[in-house]
Amino acid sequence: MACKCGGYYYTLNVKASFDRDLNKRRKFLLRNVSVIRMFTSGFFRSKWRSIAGKRRILRLKALTVSLKALKLAGVHGIGIEVWWGIVERFSPFDYDWSLYEELFKLVSDSGLKLHVALSFHSNIHSNNGKGALSLPLWILEIGDVNKDIYYRDQHGFSNNDYLTLGVDHIPLLSGRTALQCYEDFMLSFVNKFESFIGSVIEEISIGLGPSGELRYPAHPFGDGRWKFPGIGEFQCYDKMDDLKMAACREGKPQWGDKGPQNAGCYNSVPSGVPFFEEGKENFLSDYGRFFLEWYSGRLICHADAILAKAAKILKKYQEREQTSVMLVAKIGGIYWWYQTLSHPAELTAGYYNTALRDGYDPVVSVLSRHGAALHIP
Template sequence: MESLDHVSHDQISTLHEDQFIGTEYINVFATLPMGIINNYCELIDPEAVKQELRQLKALNVDGVVVYCWWGIVEGWAPRKYDWSGYNDLFMILKEFNFKFQIMLAFHDYGGNGLNGSMEMPISLPKWVLEIGKENPDIFFTDREGRRNTECLSWGIDRERVLNGRTGLEVCFDFMRSFRMEFDALFEEGTIYAVEIGMGASGELRYPSFPHKFGWIYPGIGEFQCYDRYMQQNLRNAAKLRGHAIWGRGPDSAGYYNSRPHEAEFFCDKGEYNNYYGRFFLKWYTGYLINHTDQLLSLTRLVFEGIQLVVKIPSIYWWYKSASHAAELTAGFYNPINRDGYAPILEVLSRHGVTVKIMYCGPHSQDDGEACADSGGLFWQVMRSGQDLGLTIAAEASLSCHDSDMYDRIVDMAKARCDPDHRHLAFFTYLQSPHIFMEQMDDLQLTELGNFIRCMHGDATQF
């Protein structure tokens, strides 16, 4: 093979592009910053948004992702929905002829921005937090009794504890309000897809590794099933199983920052694989699956005929260990001897959902000690989903301006060795919270442009 030592950086970029000329067109979306709408549902800086959109348009980005926050729109009183800031934003997006995806966010946002910046925090609705002061069991709870106000516990999916409504009903009402408010955008096909926030951080998972409780990577996290509603359900399940003594969470599962070998439940030949452990983990993941099935059933009533998206997290640390402890606490019963994603993907397939998988890229130096394998996890979920006929998309878990990362993403999105020529439906690029392009130099912009052209299968210059 001819050496490439004498080839310039620009020539290498062109050579890489040429590999993808004429390949499938994959839409590239950019996520708009979280804080462009304030807590009073006002668009903060329309001119700055327009400037950013002009620059994204120049790069041939296909569309944007907009987070619509439950805590903002229904923030002050139950059933009082204010969409004014989003109306203003969507009118601007229409001017630029962007496709846009909507993320209906039923979780909070801490305001911790990327690159050391800070954004406005977004909580759950104020009236929900007031209810939580009287009844803290509406929130996920750990073994020490700490309440996580990031999102509502699935234990109240059918409990009328939110001013006469259940957890599922407040989600349904919010979705229905959105559909009625922006029905014209659906009719004209402007909205490309709707992503449904299913749990912590909008991902389909329990809030098992919260920084607010001191979790630090690569801690295994903790089970989040100690509110009274989930505990009652666990006790009932144990009685039905014929072993009432199993109606409790494990006592030996360690703490947020434990390692698997430090906890009897997760260590090699640990309790996770005995009779009680298998019962508990099947119940725990079953709660996640049941929540998913019920919420998507209601979602389909609101968004019939609309592309729906659900995000699967990338909990890749301890993936090479036997128990996969971090996945277990997050609700994915995926130890080394079991495919824990297939039952969840089967539910998503039944509802015709597009699965968005978080893509984390190569590991850091610290990941070796954590038995991490983000690539192995990604391909497990992707292949399981494809085998079920699911449409697969991906999202970068971190903002990146690195050509090596772009190369990895394109190779992953368009697996040329796949005999069935399967490829991603779309890719979402995570932006920095501040005005995106101001932080990028000319080389970074060039590399991003090359990446987008490769994703489009088009090597034409700007």
């Protein structure tokens, strides 16, 4: 379990780095996305094991000394990832918060504050299997039978780092939808740590996708399919997507069978890939615009639904004057191929951002609507 103290949280200046020519509407949106205090840089890890059915922190004394040293060094607080795969590991609704109860008390006693990241993803591939955490085991059991609860690429490979947003509203998870699972987890967290929220826990980040970021797993760097700076691939081939319905509504049912077939592969570069270059069947065509609107729009709806639930749960804590808590959402820093016309790596990740279109306005609008701050790693 990684305990991270660090990372920059951008809001007002983030869009300027994407587009210097901001209009008034964008500036208004950004003013309504709050700025988060920056925690001091640095990383440390706390190890744990299961003792008599309960998870306990190892090297407790050393960890206590480390936390006090950070406080003496002027660190305001640390970030801790709260993993779905630890807390609700074995069966639905069976929440075990014992590890975090112990850890949060240590942090509180040291005088440090907390940025808590509720992590609904796995880090097995990004951690190369060392000290890695999967999704809850009961989720994996469902996935063994039905791989369409995960994102799938055009080759049929699924990614079990995060549930596909296609199951947000479909009750395939022991009678619950994915959104219900996330909501129940957040409610359990708030009920367990109510006394810490606002006083010790100052910021709560809600995981929205792989690595906790609002994006598709278009660049799966941990399993050998993708290497930097490949453009990545669209992730729209699980059976739960609604591409067919969207195409029928558009009056173009032939557009609903699959994603772009001329968009290259994971490790392609934009040059020579028709969908991302100039031409009749590129990203600027009628089909290209339709597909990218649908693909990015599903991601925006996913964020909107989860953040709406989070904001409702945290509302009373956010309204406190002295001990309020900040809601946070993270997006991916997909910067490669930004200087091209099509921004292909951003498009495959779900950000409909090109040299001709600002794709981050919809993201900022959703965050602003729910009073959430924007975190770019």
